[in-house]
Amino acid sequence: MWCNFPEDAGIDPSVKPRPAFIFKVFDDEAPHYHVEVVYGTSKKTDKLHAGEFLISNNEHTAYQLAGLSYSTKFNFRNTAQLPFNDDWFKVPPKAPHGKSPKLGVLHPSIIGC
DSSP states (O other): OEEOOOSTTOSSOOSSOEEEEEEEEEOTTTTSOEEEEEEEESSSTTOOOTTEEEEOTTSHHHHHHHTOSSOEEEEEEEEEEEESSTTTBOOOTTOTTSSSOOOOOOOHHHHTO
16 A cells, blocks of 8 residues: 555654555444554665565565565554545555555465465
8 A cells, every 4th residue: 555654653644655564454433444554665675674574676476466666675563553544545656556545465475375
């Protein structure tokens, strides 16, 4: 997803959207869904720490399916529960899925299926 992930544990959307991985969907307040997202960054992808995974541009199939523009690591130690709305989620620049904030999907090799 293309997400305005909050900076510094703030409660406001960041001005800089970034990739985020939706880890959990809370539908108990439907139609006002909340999601738990995992922070994604293209910085310092050469070193992974506990709780992080990388989708590298060297992993061609996984990288293409994810719809990323750069190698990106996701950090499960940095998550946020956010309302799924236009304040937090934007249509990405290339808009691969139309008017949706969706970038892509995870390859089965990443999720261990």
